[in-house]
Amino acid sequence: MNSFFKPSLDIDINLDNEDNRLCHEIINNKKGIVEKIPIYEDGESISGTITLRVRGEGKKVEHQGITISLIGGIDIKDTTASSNTFLQLTADLFTPGDLLNTQTTHFNFKNCQKQYNSYKGSNVDLNYYLKVKVNLLNKTPITKYKKIWVNIYDEITKLKPKPIKLDIGIENCLHIEFEFGKNFYSLNDLILGRIYFLLNRLKIKKMELCLITRESVNNSGKSKVSESVPVSYEIMDGSPVKGETIPIRLFLSGYNLIPTIDLGSFSVKSYLSLVIYDEDGRRYFKQAEIDMYRTRD
Secondary structure, eight states: OGGGGSOSEEEEEEETTGGGSOEEEEEETTTTEEEEEEEEETTOOEEEEEEEEESSTTOEEEESOEEEEEEEEEEESSOOOOOEEEEEEEEEEEOSEEEESEEEEEEEETTOOOOSOOEEOSSEEEEEEEEEEEEETTEEEEEEEEEEEEEOOOOOTTOOOOOEEEEEEETTTEEEEEEESOSEEETTOEEEEEEEEEEEOSOEEEEEEEEEEEEEEEETTEEEEEEEEEEEEEEEESOOOTTOEEEEEEEOTTSOOOOOEEOSSEEEEEEEEEEEEETTSOEEEEEEEEEEEOOOO
């Protein structure tokens, strides 16, 4: 019974040099698998072969044309709204006619521009994928999809760093200055800074430096915000005295960090957060936004 509803042909999408290409890995906890998606850069060609196999000996498929598309879109989860498509390139594979047995053809989206980094978040995804579409007369088209992942590399050597200086203060109890050398970092950077205690009458238990990733989605006037803490680093254990300075050296390589994204429908931003815990369980914190970039270094 199930075979009655199967498509009349099978479609395979194979990318050139796919076995030797770096992949982005996404863990699918529901299925218990790791999905590997081939990585491409901005301006890089996407090419490969399409194989179409007609089911059944001596069968044929009459079609109204077969195309392949490279599509980029923003998909907001838990909504009925369709994907916000920002990229769509389409090429013809076959003109209308009959498909017999197995046929293979090549495709090439040459030097195609890819504007944004791929992203998979809590409430929104930014996806790129290939779509093969077999148009049938008076029937639903047969389609096949293949995901690709896009990494955009930034050039930050010409950016001028601005130091971050913030105070944490509680009247007559606590006054701290913390300073970082710049307001932007690469995903593999080193964060350097210092914390200076001008006044401390609290019984401090410990102090942490966290890097927070905050995803904000705007949809139909409603906003959703979700946060994750990919980096949490204890920089002090115990209570410091007035005049004490604590240096900060935090290596970002090895963490699952995300470049800054700031689009109309959603944003992904990073914050450095200094968190102080006292012996009574109270928590004091201060945050500063930083820009994150993916570089080749």
